[in-house]
Amino acid sequence: MTYSIGQVADRLDISPYTLRYYDKEGLLPFVDRNAAGRRRFKDNDFNFLEVIVCLKEAGVPVKQIGNFIDLCMTGDATLQDRYDFLAEHEANLEQKMARLQHTLDFLRWKKWYYKTALQAGTERIHYLPGTNQVDPAVHAEFEQLVADGASPKALGELSFK
Amino acid sequence: MTYSIGQVADRLDISPYTLRYYDKEGLLPFVDRNAAGRRRFKDNDFNFLEVIVCLKEAGVPVKQIGNFIDLCMTGDATLQDRYDFLAEHEANLEQKMARLQHTLDFLRWKKWYYKTALQAGTERIHYLPGTNQVDPAVHAEFEQLVADGASPKALGELSFK
DNA sequence: GCTTGACCTAGAGCTAACTCTAAATTCTAT
DNA sequence: ATAGAATTTAGAGTTAGCTCTAGGTCAAGC
Numbered sequence: 052m053t054y055s056i057g058q059v060a061d062r063l064d065i066s067p068y069t070l071r072y073y074d075k076e077g078l079l080p081f082v083d084r085n086a087a088g089r090r091r092f093k094d095n096d097f098n099f100l101e102v103i104v105c106l107k108e109a110g111v112p113v114k115q116i117g118n119f120i121d122l123c124m125t126g127d128a129t130l131q132d133r134y135d136f137l138a139e140h141e142a143n144l145e146q147k148m149a150r151l152q153h154t155l156d157f158l159r160w161k162k163w164y165y166k167t168a169l170q171a172g173t174e175r176i177h178y179l180p181g182t183n184q185v186d187p188a189v190h191a192e193f194e195q196l197v198a199d200g201a202s203p204k205a206l207g208e209l210s211f212k
Numbered sequence: 213m214t215y216s217i218g219q220v221a222d223r224l225d226i227s228p229y230t231l232r233y234y235d236k237e238g239l240l241p242f243v244d245r246n247a248a249g250r251r252r253f254k255d256n257d258f259n260f261l262e263v264i265v266c267l268k269e270a271g272v273p274v275k276q277i278g279n280f281i282d283l284c285m286t287g288d289a290t291l292q293d294r295y296d297f298l299a300e301h302e303a304n305l306e307q308k309m310a311r312l313q314h315t316l317d318f319l320r321w322k323k324w325y326y327k328t329a330l331q332a333g334t335e336r337i338h339y340l341p342g343t344n345q346v347d348p349a350v351h352a353e354f355e356q357l358v359a360d361g362a363s364p365k366a367l368g369e370l371s372f373k
Numbered sequence: 374g375c376t377t378g379a380c381c382t383a384g385a386g387c388t389a390a391c392t393c394t395a396a397a398t399t400c401t402a403t
Numbered sequence: 404a405t406a407g408a409a410t411t412t413a414g415a416g417t418t419a420g421c422t423c424t425a426g427g428t429c430a431a432g433c
Binding site: 094095098101102105108109126127130131133134137138140141144145147148150151152154155157158159161162165166168169172173174175183184185204207209 | 255256259262263266269270287288291292294295298299301302305306308309311312313315316318319320322323326327329330333334335336344345346365368370
Binding site: 374375376377378379380381382383384385386387388389390391392393394395396397398399400401402403 | 404405406407408409410411412413414415416417418419420421422423424425426427428429430431432433
């Protein structure tokens with residue numbers, strides 16, 4: 052069974068343009084061509100494509116993905132390199148997710164900030180008296196609620212009175 | 213207390229070029245200037261800067277961050293819009309983190325794939341007999357180990373024999 | 374007073390990752 | 404058999420987000 056570039060594009064939810072671009076960049080050396088020069092993807096090719104999509108999602112630049120594919124085409128001598136490559140990007144991704152968790156926490160605290168302002172009808176409730184500067188104690192108040200067991204996500208929900 | 217662009221750049225680990233670019237894009241309308249036209253950041257400005265950095269990390273495009281800052285400068289009439297903006301990007305970020313978790317899971321299964329190949333000395337142990345195609349049962353085997361309680365992260369570690 | 378470094382603007386340049394165009398060919402369905 | 408859709412290539416164009424250059428001003432230390 053083989054698949055045209057359009058069929059693969061549909062299945063992976065990627066445009067044919069993008070697939071050809073990846074091919075040009077050396078990411079698809081495993082793809083066969085028919086007599087007329089058209090790409091014929093095999094079932095096994097999806098194993099590679101899955102890896103490419105995964106590494107893209109992990110934020111690995113196209114060129115580096117190309118390096119990895121090169122290792123794959125070289126054979127058993129590169130097994131350790133391929134393992135190391137994946138281990139490195141696993142670590143990178145773990146760090147990125149930890150950063151994003153902090154970002155999400157921050158977003159939730161700001162949501163709570165606006166929820167409480169909204170309920171008061173004005174942002175001034177968060178300002179130091181007589182100024183337009185945010186009172187640092189406001190953040191501390193939020194942190195205290197969390198420390199007392201409240202869910203940061205629920206605290207910011209408007210339905211949560 | 214005020215701060216120069218260089219001091220702010222150091223503190224946020226962002227280049228002064230980037231800060232000026234953000235200013236040009238309308239992200240820093242709150243920054244004062246001294247008599248000579250140099251930017252003087254106030255302590256309260258860091259509240260805005262924190263939000264900008266957070267939204268950037270969350271993947272919000274610079275233009276949209278500018279829209280949010282505009283809302284902030286407008287006053288209490290936009291409190292609901294600001295809340296909605298943050299709620300939308302909270303949801304986006306939650307989805308993104310869920311996708312990244314799947315990506316991380318995939319990366320770990322592939323690491324296990326290479327760990328086991330490495331221990332066998334060849335990738336052929338994962339192929340269907342007499343072919344160069346990966347046996348789909350290999351992934352199923354990994355999934356079974358996870359279902360039986362193994363940690364996906366630990367399964368891929370080389371020290372885990 | 375002078376030098377060194379930080380800052381200013383306008384605008385050019387850069388990179389990554391697409392995204393599309395043009396002109397030609399091939400495949401598919403009637 | 405033929406119309407229309409899909410595919411091919413080379414190469415141009417686009418966008419976001421910086422990043423830097425040039426030419427000038429300003430501020431702090433010796």
